[in-house]
Amino acid sequence: MNSFQAELGLLLRARYPVLYLATTEEERAEAAIAAVAKSQGDRAVYCWDFVEGYQGTANSEGFGKRNPLQALEYLDQLPATAPALVILRDFHRFLEDAAVSRKLRNLARRLKSQPKNLLILSSRLAIPDDLAEVITVVEFPLPTATEIRVELQRLLQATGQRFSEANLDAVVRSCQGLSLERIRRVIARAIAKHGELNSEDFDLILEEKRQTIRQTQILDFIPAHEQMSDIGGLDLLKEWLLRRGGAFSEAARRYGLPHPRGLLLAGIQGTGKSLTAKAIAHYWHLPLLRLDVGRLFAGLVGESEARTRQMIQIAEALSPCVLWIDEIDKAFAGLDGRGDSGTANRVFGTVLTWMAEKQSAVFVVATANNVTSLPPELLRKGRFDEIFFVGLPNQEERRAIFEVHLNRLRPSSLRNYDLERLAAATPGFSGAEIEQALIEAMHLGFSQSRDFNTDDVIDAIGQLVPLARTAQQQIQQLQEWAALGRVRPASNAMLPRPEGL
Structure with missing residues (x-):
């Protein structure tokens, strides 16, 4: 018996009156429910849907057809002492009806003293507030x-x-x-x-x-072709990741190592956090799922929590995998001041609980630009294996970033570019800004029907205003926050104040 059948069996024996199972696998779910009913003394199972009414029993064939209230009244006709399980397909569509809601609450009182249970089987979770205390949600996992x-x-x-x-x-x-x-x-x-x-x-x-x-609509399957060598600098972070290259293997389990939990990459935008998430998946040969946190909060009331559970279910079914939560600070910053009836707090609580208790091989990579706005619960030990701060690169790291990009753009003529000069000319530049300077230099060379050179890149650098200047105060605050030792530096030269500030 699997975990779902064990849980459902326990809830039936404990006489939970109204259960709710959200799944698109109706046929598989009903087979699993029937197996549980059979294991409990061959408990009778009755199925109802709006079009056909009750099915499978000669005495009640078609009863309650197109009448959800009558479907509930059918339980009044069943013997009080006879164990039974009544499955109501797609019944979530009728829960807002006042008569149906009142009848469900009346039944919930009575069924506590009878060996009978109602089970709402639906493709999505939609429970009105007035029935939240009456209905118990049962998770139905994807196939093992x-x-x-x-x-x-x-x-x-x-x-x-x-x-x-x-x-x-x-x-x-x-x-x-x-x-x-x-x-x-x-x-x-x-x-x-x-x-x-x-x-x-x-x-x-x-x-x-x-x-x-x-x-x-909340997860994207991202092809990951980036390699660790595509990341310029971040030597401490790369060393940490390389050391855990075999952490998802069976040999690691036999050794006694738990599955790695995940990383929080905090720091200044454009410094390679997203690139690192892709490189991790490629290096570990794992599928990469990107969570669009903004979509979690789209839709009707109650759907955010359902989407969160769906995200967790899919990620665990695809494990081992990497779950990339991009810009997590935009989703969970300022939770106390939100006017969304506590939806963000409930979603945040669900994610936190899962991250702390998960046993599956889902490696969470969360990125954040403004880490100081994150709730302190997220930064507590046990949520992530490590929190790294990714700051602006120093001159040596900028040289490495130029080399990575030019080796990709002009591998045969890399020696023609003065990497030392380029690195010295870009104090306070992020990796993304260095890439943009190279693209601007390429436009300049292309417009003159020639290849671009070091001077073109220097000209492009002079035209760009880096974030280190436009958001100097915010970046300085981040650097000072990281310097307090609350996080681990991603690079040996990361924490000192970079040039240009």
């Missing part, structure tokens, strides 16, 4: 690796195919994060295309996974 393996073996056996154990393991890993219905569809598509399932079909599975993640 074991469930996926059993389903794949069934599909392969049905098509008469044989697959090596190693290839089967690879397909199982590729399918994690998909519903069983989507797995059936993508495998059927692969077999229809090639006549069999082979290694070429991994791209089909990956595209199906991207489609699923896109449909959540």
Whole structure:
């Protein structure tokens, strides 16, 4: 029995009157519910939907059709001592109705003393405030690796195919994060295309996974091609990451190491925090999911919490993976002053609890430009493995950044550029501003039908006003905050006040 079945069984035995299960996998959920009912003395299960009414029982076939209030009144007809579980499909659509709400609360009182339970099965979570104390939400996870393996073996056996154990393991890993219905569809598509399932079909599975993640509207599947060598400077941060290169392996588990929890990269914008998130995923060969925190707060009341749970469920189903929360300070700054009925606080609490208690191999990389605005609970030990401060690069690091970019743009003529001169001419420049100066120099050279040179880059530098000058006070405050020793420097030369300030 899996964790969902164990939890549901406990809630049924404890006589929780009204349960709510939000999932798009209706068929799989009903099969799991039926298994729980059978394990509890073959408890009777009744299913209702708006179009067909009650189904599967001769005496009540079609009862309550197109009548949600009558669907609830059906429980009055059941023997008081007979154990039963009533499943109401898509019933969330009727919870705002005054009569339905009142009847549910009346039933909740009575069912506490009877071996009966109501279970609302819906594709999304939508509970009115007046029913929040009556309804208990049950989480229904995506298929586990074991469930996926059993389903794949069934599909392969049905098509008469044989697959090596190693290839089967690879397909199982590729399918994690998909519903069983989507797995059936993508495998059927692969077999229809090639006549069999082979290694070429991994791209089909990956595209199906991207489609699923896109449909959540809160997570993006980001291709990560950046390497550690693409990051100029940040030697201490890179050393920390390289040391943990094998931390997600089975050898690390046997050694007794827990899964790494994550990183908070705080500091000045344009200094390589986002680039580092991508490089981590590429170096560790893990899928990279980017969370758009702003979308968590879009939509109707109550949807933010549901979206947060959905995000966590998908991230854990895709583990091991990297979850990149970009600019987390914009989402959770100033929580106390928000006028959103406590939504931001509840979402923040859910994320915090998950980060502190998660056992899954989800490595969270959060980035923040204004770390001083973050709630202190987020910075507490146990949320992240480490908090690094990424400040403006010094001259040596700027030389390395120029070298990285020019090696990508002009690998054959890198020696023609005076890296020392360029580094000395850019005090207070961030990595993003250095890249912008190179692009401006390329425009200058291209407009004159020649390649750009060091002088062009120097001219472009003179035209740019770096953030270190336009936001001098804010950057100085950040540097001083980091210098107090509250965070770990990402570079040996990070904390001293950079040139140009």
